[in-house]
Every structure is written in C-alpha cells, then in structure tokens.
Amino acid sequence: MIRDMIKSAQVEAMKAGDKDRLAAVRLILAKLKDRDIELRTAANVPDDDIVVVEVLQKMGKQRRESIDMFKSGGRDELAAKEQAELDVIESFLPQQMSAEETTAAILAIKAEIGASSVKDMGKVMAVLKERHGQVIDMSKASGLVKAALA
Known part of the structure; x- marks a missing residue:
C-alpha cells in the first residue's frame, strides 16, 4: 500500500x-x-x-x-x-506517536512485564518495537524508556 x-x-x-x-x-x-x-x-x-x-x-x-x-x-x-x-x-511514513502517547505505551509495557530498573530496558524496548515499531521513532523512545526505568 x-x-x-x-x-x-x-x-x-x-x-x-x-x-x-x-x-x-x-x-x-x-x-x-x-x-x-x-x-x-x-x-x-x-x-x-x-x-x-x-x-x-x-x-x-x-x-x-x-x-x-x-x-x-x-x-x-x-x-x-x-x-x-x-x-x-x-x-x-505513517503518523508517528506523540511523546505523550509514547510515554503512555512505555509505562503500560513496563507495568505489563514488570520492569523495574534500567537492566530491563532491553526487554521493554523489544516489546515496544514489536508493538509500535512502525509509529515510534525508536531513537527517541530509547531516552523515554531510560527515563521511565530510572
């Protein structure tokens, strides 16, 4: 398409x-x-x-x-x-998610998989890319994931 x-x-x-x-x-x-x-x-x-x-x-x-x-x-x-x-x-490119939407998705994934520290960043990023990879700039999402897990 x-x-x-x-x-x-x-x-x-x-x-x-x-x-x-x-x-x-x-x-x-x-x-x-x-x-x-x-x-x-x-x-x-x-x-x-x-x-x-x-x-x-x-x-x-x-x-x-x-x-x-x-x-x-x-x-x-x-x-x-x-x-x-x-x-x-x-x-x-498809419409990208806003920073607020991205943060909400990260927090939902964090709660779902039980991530608690920066050591879990890889797991959160993997799920985030799997679910929202087409509508999120992963380089920007990396900083948001790190902030959410810190």
Whole structure:
C-alpha cells in the first residue's frame, strides 16, 4: 500500500516536473529494491508495509544525522538538500506517536512485564518495537524508556 503511494508519487513528480521530489522518490524506490533483493534469500519475509516503513525510517535517520553534521560544519546548502529529502521520506511514513502517547505505551509495557530498573530496558524496548515499531521513532523512545526505568 505504501509502496503503491511511492510509485504514484514518482509519476506525479515526473508529470509536474518536480526534479528534487522525483530524485528523492527514486532514491526511496532504489533502497526498496535493494531491500527486496536482500529478502529473496530470507527464511521468513515480513509484510510489505513493514519492510517499506523500516526502509523509510532508516533513510530518515540517516538524513537527520547528515543534517546535524552539515549544520555543525557550516554547510547549510547541503543541510537544506538533506532536509528536502527528509521531508519527502517522512511524507510516506505513517503518523508517528506523540511523546505523550509514547510515554503512555512505555509505562503500560513496563507495568505489563514488570520492569523495574534500567537492566530491563532491553526487554521493554523489544516489546515496544514489536508493538509500535512502525509509529515510534525508536531513537527517541530509547531516552523515554531510560527515563521511565530510572
């Protein structure tokens, strides 16, 4: 479903002559094709939407890191280019949970599995990723889990 949206966005960008958006969409499709090739030899293949979301989240994380590096290096024009790509990537991701919703989910999981200290962080993160991995930025959730267990 998400993959179909990306393919239709490619056609729309071509028709509109939006070269920057078209380049970003083609980059996404190339990464998805790479992931599809990797999964050919996998024993169990996850649902297509899960694969697409994982690829988009990874690409988003890479862009955020690049933006930080470019800004700290004084390369604002490259940071702006990366931000434009990030905007396109995020437009295909499902709506992310807010910090309050994420904290509520973490507290519910913490109570459910009986986590009491930072030693249980791995267990909480595993359950959180399993249940809400597509709608939570796991890098931000890590800090919230640590705070909830401290």
